[in-house]
Amino acid sequence: MAAVAPSRLAALSRLRCEIFQTAYNPTSVRTGAKYLRARLRGPSMINYYPEQLTVPRFNHMAGNFKIQHWDEYQRLADVExxxxxxxxxxxxAKSPAESRRQSRKR
Incomplete structure (x- = not known):
């Protein structure tokens, strides 16, 4: 039985990659294709963690029932x-004359 020439095997491999739409990599160089083909993890992580209900989100929901947001109340008190x-x-400053920066320039 005759041995098949390496050039014929390479051509067959290239043709196989074109038909099955895979990457032709005869030198086995690292391409990262395994990671690019992998399923994305982000959507699964988002679905895993439940959506947290916060006070502002609750107050924006339909209904007349409102909850006092104590953190926001404390923040406004501190600002006051x-x-x-x-x-x-x-x-x-409403005008350039009121501007502190303008008064410093000479």
Whole structure:
């Protein structure tokens, strides 16, 4: 029985890859194809963890029942306290004359 030439085997392998739509890699170089073909993990992870119900999300739902969001209430109280002490956010300038930056320039 006669041996098949290596060039004929390479041509057969290339043709097989074209037909079955696989990557032709005669030198066995790492391509990462295994990871690119793998199923994505993101959607499964999103479905695994339940959607958390927060106070703002609950308040946006249909219905007249509202819950006091204590963290937001505390934050607003802290902002108000800082304003009373003069430590709040500076007011926006309505015109270039009111701008602090303009008054520094000479």
């Amino acid at each position: 306290e800082k304003k009373r002490r003069g430590k709040g956010v500076p007011k926006k």
